Amino acid sequence: PSPRAIAVVKESAKPLCLLIPNGLETSLHHPNESVTEYDIKHLARRLNIEEGGAWQPSECVSQHQVAIIIPFRNRTVQLWIFLSYMHPFLQKQMLNYRIFVIEQMKGAFNRAKLFNVGYAEALKIFPYHCFIFHDVDLIPQKLSNMYACTRQPRHMSSSVNTFRYNLPYKELFGGAVAILQKQFELVNGFSNIFYGWGGEDDDFHSRVINRGMTLCRFPPDVARYTMLAHSKELPSENRFMNLKSGRDRFATDGVNTLQYTIMKVVYYPLYTWILVDL
Ligand code: BGN
Secondary structure, three states, X not given: OOXXXXXXXXXXXXXXXXXXXXXXXXXXXXXXXXXXXXXXXXXXXXXXXXXXXXXXXXXXXXXXXXXXXXXXXXOHHHHHHHHHHHHHHHHHOOOEEEEEEEEEOOOOOOHHHHHHHHHHHXXXXXXXXXEEEEOOOEXXXXXXXXXXXXXXXXXXXXXXXXXXXXXXXXXXXXXXEEEEHHHHHHOOOOOOOOOOEOOHHHHHXXXXXXXXXXXXXXXXXXXXXXXXXXXXXXXXXXHHHHHHXXXXXXXXXXXXXXXXXXXXXXXXXXXXXXXXXX
């Protein structure tokens, strides 16, 4: 358990929750792909979710304090599907969690920098010890795929339907990853310079390896995901160059040099929304 969980147990006289709750072998219903705004509003009340999309078990103290960071723009329908599926999923895993949606206001999309912003902003709200950096279009199929941090950084989405449930290459570290706060700090987060599609996840992989860590993955049968359909992004032309020179910037480009402007923060019923100008 994290030091914080132990402290809370002492204060609250509640027991610690199991590290991995029982009953996760069952699978969850399929994501409902026709979620309406009405469904979303009612879900928050029905599931006792705190404003801003946060929740924790009431009967015990979760050992996992997890910030789930979703970079976002222009995918509202996918976000609804994601949220209405993920809240029940995360609750069954007995996590103390909050979902952050980090929306980029303008310019070429910068997934990695949005992750850095989510990290920095989440820590202002709560001392999360575990971070999950997650695309909005990925739906985990197995409840046994714990949304918590392992000792080593974990590539979570290693078995995705669109890749016919195969890992395309060994170094792939995209889609959804789980990493401890102190490890993320150690690798200086993501690079901030990857605008457009591709490469930022490969650079993040190099950062982790460079700091002497090794990735882990759950077995393919557990790490199974469905990707929601969307049009293909155009890969950026700079991605090869940025990736090649990446190593020179590990220490000088990341959370320690992060600059951004928060335009709006709203605590919506199912998520904390942060609109940012990068
Ligand atoms: C790779 C991309 C990743 C992406 C995976 C899976 C690059 C860098 C130049 C080699 N990497 O090719 O960013 O997550 O495909 O789609 O484009």
